[in-house]
Amino acid sequence: MSSSSSTPPWDVRRPPRADGRVFLVTGGNAGIGYFIAEQLCASGATVVLGSRDPAKAEAAMVCLRSQVPGARVRAVRLDLADLSSLGTTAESLAVPRLDAVVHNAGVALDDPPRRETRDGHELMFGTHHLGHFALTGHLMPLLSAAPAARVVTVGSFAAKSERLDLDDLQSLRDYRPKRTYGRSKLAQMYFGLELDRRLRSVHSPVTSVVVHPGGALDSLTPSRPPVHVRTAGERLRAAPAALLVQGKHAGAWPAVRAVLDPAVSGGQLWGPQLFGLRGVPRQEAVWSQLADTSVAARVWEAGRDLTGVDLDTTVPGHR
Template identity: 80%
Template sequence: MSSTSSTLPWDVQRLPRAEGRVFLITGGNAGIGYFIAEQLSTAGATVVLGSRDPVKAEVAAVSIRARVTGAQVRAVRLDLADLSSLRTAVESLDVECLDAVVHNAGVALDDPPRRETADGHELMFGTNHLGHFALTHWLMPLLSAAPAARIVTMGSFAAKSERLDLDDLQSRTDYRPKRTYGRSKLAQMYFGLELDRHLRAVDSTVASVLVHPGGALDSLTPSRPPVHRRTAGARLCGAPAALLVQGKHAGAWPAVRAVLDPTVCGGQLWGPRVFSLRGKPQREPVWIHLADTSVAVRLWDASCDLTGVDVGTIPG
């Protein structure tokens, strides 16, 4: 990307138009995923909310339609913790091509005990990483059928201080919830970069981009009842934090830019401008430990074995 294109102004309130394009947001019924979906809807795209809870997804869709005139939004049942269900979920999209998927959904546990998915994988690693890894496999034909599709992976600042234990990816030996969550997000980010290397190797039109939301708090997030309600007390308590972090509506901005901005390229990392914690989205250097391709390759191979799918079979 040229230095000129990388400095083009980007207005989070005036997004490029995206009529005729279809975007899938995993976990689009709540949190940052909801705001990604709402903002992409304002651009005129058809937005599909992927959620394991159809009722919550429909509530979110109703909220978006109420706020965005003419919003084209619908929901599909998507349970990333059940790998056997993902092929059917992709078939239920009922589209000829997909212009972008935002891998946003995630599980974050604060306390023991260790929990597992239906497939016997540690819940956070199995959902946040392996679920999206397998979903990408099933989505690839639809993404490859689009003119220039994007796979946008939502990482986390929690991953910046973590390192993967490739001999204990499932946290069987030493389970600490916050660390396991950070490592699951780190695994997602390694996958997003390695995926782009695979895509470039076959001259694919699909690009894989990493983003992270910085610091995004509920107390700084505008109300979207009944999806999200911010009380007066929460607003007051959260006010001092606004100097350093932001709400989830702003945490959505890097992902929205990664989907819509034609200057964004595969293999890049985008996050908030101010100390990577708040502000408008900008490109930032890929974190040093994420540049270790040997870790990425070993994780890729392990993920193929654990999911039973080979994301490497990418249409050219």
């Protein structure tokens, strides 16, 4: 039976309870990450926001508590562009186990010039793929301590039309912001699927799921001041776009389902129902390029070599 037909039917506005569980959302202080955190808070779980900016994290927590009375939420400092800091981030969680991590944080696509991380990696590839790769390695002992933890990687619909240049993963020869963004998210999605294959090979209780939010616009997103404020004018101007895309609150739905729905399985891809752009979350066929396991293995090797984190050795039972 397909996992997309879970029983009872999935209700995006009434997720199942998750009391006693702990979830980390990277980039949980803004955008889609904020709404993932809000919806997970509503399940009764403890939600930890991973954020570079303590002031923005504090504002997000105030907003979350106003939207979800009694919300269990706190924050840790997280900078995916600084690989040496990620071990400290994992330690600062100060929990005996972690039931899920949502790899959501990313670099905004605003046509930036090519920039590099503190470690000298192209910023989008370094943040989306390398940062989350290394963070997963540091978190694996906590994830493995949970009975059935999930790693949920938030990709992008923009990646669907891209193919990786394995000889130029860091866009040294060919930097075009939109292409580099799409390719960096594609690398991240390859990682999420390859991670699940490797976890299965060692019979780990941890599973890995890949999701994407479809088309998610600020102008279709409900206000959450001060995290996000939408004016009446913006709402009216965006109304025609709602036929094809959606707000960031709805863009959060596939990730939330991937965390909470017991019918979701590792190695799956989830996105919005209508043309992959809007609507309730459903399981999709894995995109053709993502099914290439030889490319996935190369992306994994790049993550290991460039971060210095051998994720395989962090998986219990690996030999």
